[in-house]
Amino acid sequence: MTEIRQPTPRRGTNLPRMGDFNLTVILEAIRRSTLGLSRVELAQIVGLSPQTISNISRRLLDQKLIVEAGKEGSGPGKPRTILRLNPAGMYAVGVHLDPAVITFVVLDLLGDVVRHSRMATPGGDPAGVITSIAEQIRVLIEESGVDASKIAGLGVAVPGPIDLDEGSVVEPPLLTRWNRVRIREALTEATGLETLVDKDVTSAAVAETWAGGASGAGSFVFMYMGTGIGCGIVLNDEVVRGTSGNAGEIGHIVVDPDGPLCDCGQRGCVKSSCIPQVVVAEAETAGVLDGHREGADGPEVQERFAELCDKADAGDEKAIAILEKSATLVARAVSVVTNTLDVERVVFGGPFWGRMAPYFLERVPGLLDRNNAARMIHDLDVVGSGVGEDVGAIGAACLVLEHMLAPRAQRLLLEG
Template sequence: MKINNPRRIVGSNAERTRLHNRQVVLGHVRERQPIGRAEIARISGLSTQAVSNIIAELEEDRLLIEAGRQSEGRGLPVLKYRLNADGAVALGIEVRPDAMFGALVNLEGETLFTTREALSDNAPSTVVSVARRIRASALEGRCGKAQRILGAGVVMPGPFGKVGISGAGQSALHGWEESDPVAVFEEALDMPVVVENDATAAAVAERVRGVATGLRTFCFLYFGAGLGLGVVAEGEVQRGAFGNAGEIGHVIVRPGGRLCACGNHGCLETYASRIAARSKLAGAGIEIGSASDIENLYKAGNAHLMEWIEEASGPLSQAVGLIENLFDPETVILGGAMPDAVLDHLIATLDLPGGSVAARAGRSTPRVQRGACGRLTAALGGAALVIHDTITPRIAAKT
């Protein structure tokens, strides 16, 4: 049985949905640029006059620019529009337990600036100080470009709030339990802020500039402080009721297995994550501090790292099958703070289950593939999320 019922993003002519309609127009321009007013009106359900008014407003805000006239059969050439890539920028900041990463991107998602800052600790006061420094460095010299700063996407490892799996593990940020990170970062950065978990932000980055461009439904397994899952379904980011959707690292894959920092035994994170790799190598007297250390060990053919890859393969294969049957994604992407060569090796060793909805003929995308945004995926995703929320209307918006 084949189900083919795509949902169409439509607008409303009601004034109370002005922001939604702006997003509708921006979204269609981004997907089909260059595009004319009549075509936007046809596919959005908005009147031509409403589209014209919105385009004029977006031109004034420097978010859209004219892309020339093009002939479309009979009649006068049609004036087309496209996004003004240089009209706005967004800042992305990822907070890890031992480092922070920053990125600045333009409206098309192109990277303008990146940086890495080591952390002596991850207490709020330290993180805020480094965030201010990243902001200053990212925006230095850009004040004369008349670019609109849309805001900042701050990315942190979950889970958020006091929940049953928030043990003081290696992936935890300490001292944030009673803090409101949105309020903290908005005051520190002096701009609108959205706070997101790392895996979700990474998924958005891949959709904007990576291998998920053009995909509507996919999942992203993110190797960050722990192991997280970002889910995009029908173009919508799936966050869960409290922003904690995707804690795949704490799904039990080996009942009674290794003790996890969350208090359970046999969690996926204890087998397939940087934490697991670090533990394996530490047992052999090898200390690693960054993805570069792992890359060097891999290039040297370190036997203990190769053993970890083999050990991670089974639990990771099981997790991929679970993800496929739960979400029916077009593909599952692996990425984050792990060297490309190691990710490729992990993917090559997977024994994907045949009992999966993804095991079908005629696939146009591989079941599992490596992401294209590299180790800065989450920071880029934080910035991309701000842009995504600016130009992507929500399906559920009232009309």
């Protein structure tokens, strides 16, 4: 109800911007083709003239971002020279700062992991932890054997909420000491790398666009199944961050009218009825899992959740029922998001996804389809992410690649 901010008119564009943008467009086309593309094919795909493609290809070759990879001659005529991404053309470092564990990766231009490591999240003073992170990054880069000058930057994925301007997390429930610590600045200084900070779920969505193959194109919602459940949103190949970078907060969507009371005052929110911690607790109460540990932290929950999945895999009907129920509830939340945004695909991923996948993939697509408001117009694909468990850290690194090399509309616009 406060006064409306002065609108910031969309700024114009000019020749250099246009050139840079077209370069990223071509790079993206090459990136998205598994086998590489020739110049003529590129011309057809991106709609620019062959000459322009040649010119831009030359720039990309000069920058070592692509390489000529053999010829492909079918029939008469000069064979096409295939252009392919040069994996070693650029690298990025990604860090996922999770309340339980910090994951590190070095990614090449293809989005493949060159090297990774992890450490338990120290509980101490953030300043000290940042020093450790910087040191760990130094070691990782050294071990990876990557030319330091080829490292484009550092991406950091953190749990929300975040303040994009500050490059900090704001009152994160499980990292209380990190409130408003300026992580971006601190790590820029500590590592000498240009640093980007973003939410873990957003990073995961970016990972999917960069390293996820076909499932990372177009418009989709990335359901991040971690200690919490959040989503990353990609519309028309561009990630949606929201005004402050906090898009994707779906923890308080009501999915179970009979569910437990949530701190928000409602019953059966996602956050209080289907995140892994709750599912594990439910299994304990139902006697499917023995013991009952209150306040288990991240890795422990994951362990217990794996136990639950083991039982289900072994045919324990109660365990199966619990997982199926959680799939049903999650599907309701997903339905809300997909109906609101009318995306073409839902991609599931995150550290807990691997184990729950079979149970979810069996139920969720049908439930989503049933509740799909655009059911009569288009299908809604449901797929598991191809990126794997480290999607947070990989996504963090992809933030850097995306920022430098993705054809974002923003890139065209003049700034400041």
